[in-house]
Amino acid sequence: MSASTSLPEPGRAAIRNHTKHGRRFSSWQTWLLVAILVIGGLGMLYPFAWLILSAFKTSNDIVRIPPRLLPEPWTLEAFQAVLTHQIGGARLTRAYVNSIVVTVLTVAAVLFTSTLGGYAFARLKFPGREFLFYFVLSTTMVPFLTLLIPLYVIMDRLQLLNTLAGLIVPAIFSSFGIFLCRQFVYGIPVELYDAAKIDGAGDFTIYSHIIVGLMKPVISVLAIFTFRATFNAYLWPLVVIADARNYTLPLALRGMSNTFGAHEYSKLMASSALTLIPPLIVFFIFQRNLVRGIALTGIKG
Amino acid sequence: MADTAHATDGCVTLYRLPARLARSWLSRYSWLGMGYAFALTVFYLLMFVVPFGTAIWLSFHNWDYIQTPVFVGARNFAKLVDDPGFWGALWVTVRFSVVEIIVAISLALLLALALSHLRPVLQYILLAVYNLPVIMPGVVSVFLWRWLYRPNGGAINTILESLGLPSQPFLHSGDQALWSITAMVVWIFLGNSSIVLLAAINEVPDSLLEAAQLDGANAWQRFRSVTMPLIQPALAYQVVTSIIGTMQLFEPFQLMPGPGHSTRTLSLYTYQLGFEVLNLGYGAAVSIAMFIVLLSATLFELQRRRKSWEY
Known part of the structure; x- marks a missing residue:
């Protein structure tokens, strides 16, 4: 299908023209701008430096007054300690596995239901289509806190309290994802769908062979957002999970902060640093596609 | 067949x-x-x-999770009207949301405008740096900033002292705690808020800006009259998602609270009523009030924006 190369016209033009504003700037103005942005960027990174470097400090070094950014001496003892430390009979590695399982399954589910939903709402005919779509969209107006207590009761009835499934099931469909994908599918020429239909392809074949392939930009945007929301989730896991063996990373970190005193802060920073590894990997893989993806998805109106 | x-x-x-x-x-x-x-x-x-x-x-019942719920009519809502805890939480929520949104979106707009003047490669690298905090779990940000904000030996007070400024109590002060949390939240979401704005600014047609320049418009006028109207939808999207996001933010208020109720928001108050005090009926009433506040804020903002961009 040559279609995959002919897709993103408006967005692509925007990316080609990235430098348009720049042409009116003389070079010293550009350099000044870069300098200001770099200084601001260092300001953004400064707290990170504390997080990472504090993880390599000894328990005496971390409470030194006045504090020093660089460890003296460097040590891995905080990392060793948190990897063997147990919170309520479970290790940090257990929370690591739990977090990754929950996140991978949730992201997979959301990507499937959202791309299929975007396709269904934009191209397929079924009774109540418009009503259902605007209903789904309107659910984002209701604060999660309003649903929290009743959802807790429902999870209790479904026997999903204190299980990882209890974290995944309520997140299978995403209103935001369905909205994002529907907007995107509207941008895919209808002729493509009609042509495949005439060739005798079924609705699902068209979805799996044509539509999904064209949705790559929006898929990467949605994947990052869903990854972040799931991996970082705190409130819902806090309510659902009671047993430390089913803790996800944010809960395990909270458990640690409750047991560690100030001179053990290097341990908290070490476990925080370990927690950041999966998001950092995902971030560096997908960040490049993020601006481009958002330009193509049409969020910006 | x-x-x-x-x-x-x-x-x-x-x-x-x-x-x-x-x-x-x-x-x-x-x-x-x-x-x-x-x-x-x-x-x-x-x-x-x-x-x-x-x-x-x-919200029309009293329930402690164990016994059968008892119908109490609108009594929970009557209680809410007289509850200083509710009004205090609402006031904290509104102050936090309004200040966070104004500061974060202004900074994000400046950042996006500055980035739009650069080559794509530089845009991506700098945006990645500014966007880094948002990938951190909220819990990690909270632990990190709690450490930086320490009155004695915290990194921020050390900087203030080295500049000859007095050190501050930050989270230990009823006046400063909320704004300390706000600063952290701005740090977290700044880069993220600028992505959508940058995507919109990048799509402002070159020809319009050049035409304006030929007509003698200076940079500020070009921004006011060309760029700004064209990015209104993106701005509206960003403001509305920020309203929804800030109103529901939870981690900082639970894990780095200021003294007393100085940083107790509606979301934290609802959580406490439901899961700590086990006053589920009243908690539900507060959460319904929160829904009404969020809905009115969003509709108000959309209405206001729609007027301004149709104009």
Whole structure:
């Protein structure tokens, strides 16, 4: 299908023209701008430096007054300690596995239901289509806190309290994802769908062979957002999970902060640093596609 | 196949008519679409309609999770009107949301405008740096900033002292705690808020800006009259998602609270009523009030924006 190369016209033009504003700037103005942005960027990174470097400090070094950014001496003892430390009979590695399982399954589910939903709402005919779509969209107006207590009761009835499934099931469909994908599918020429239909392809074949392939930009945007929301989730896991063996990373970190005193802060920073590894990997893989993806998805109106 | 057979023999027995009508009605629809709609409906019934209905129902009852709920009419809402805890939480929420949104979106707009002047490679690298904090779990940000904000030996006070400024109590002060949290939240979401704005600014047509320049418009006028109107939809999107996001933010207020109730927001208050005090009926009433506040804020903002961009 040559279609995959002919897709993103408006967005692509925007990316080609990235430098348009720049042409009116003389070079010293550009350099000044870069300098200001770099200084601001260092300001953004400064707290990170504390997080990472504090993880390599000894328990005496971390409470030194006045504090020093660089460890003296460097040590891995905080990392060793948190990897063997147990919170309520479970290790940090257990929370690591739990977090990754929950996140991978949730992201997979959301990507499937959202791309299929975007396709269904934009191209397929079924009774109540418009009503259902605007209903789904309107659910984002209701604060999660309003649903929290009743959802807790429902999870209790479904026997999903204190299980990882209890974290995944309520997140299978995403209103935001369905909205994002529907907007995107509207941008895919209808002729493509009609042509495949005439060739005798079924609705699902068209979805799996044509539509999904064209949705790559929006898929990467949605994947990052869903990854972040799931991996970082705190409130819902806090309510659902009671047993430390089913803790996800944010809960395990909270458990640690409750047991560690100030001179053990290097341990908290070490476990925080370990927690950041999966998001950092995902971030560096997908960040490049993020601006481009958002330009193509049409969020910006 | 069966359909065509019937059509040709010309005599449809009457009892088969409903089934045939149903079939021709169904044939206009996609099976995949209907299957999806069915799954979606079941999910949203269970995960949205029932919980939302239950929350409304619960707000007219008293319940401690153990005994049967007791109907109390509108008493929970009457209690809410007289509850200083509720009004205090609402006031904290509104101050936090308004200040966070104004500061974060102004900075994000400046950042996006500055980035739009650079080459794509530089845009990506710098945006990645500014966007880094948002990938951190909220819990990690909270632990990190709690450490930086320490009155004695915290990194921020050390900087202040080295500049000859007095050190500050930050989270230990009822006046400063909320703004300390706000600063952290701005740090977290700044880069993220600028992505959508940058994407919109990048799409402002070159020709319009050049035309304005030829007409003698300076940089500020070009921004006011060309860029700003064209990015209104993106700005509106960003403001609305920020309203929804800030109103519901939870981690900082639970894990780095200021003294007393100085940083207790509606979301934290609802959580406490439901899961700590086990006053579920009243908690539901507060959460319904929160829903009404969020809905009015969003509708108000959309209405205001719509006027300004139609103009």
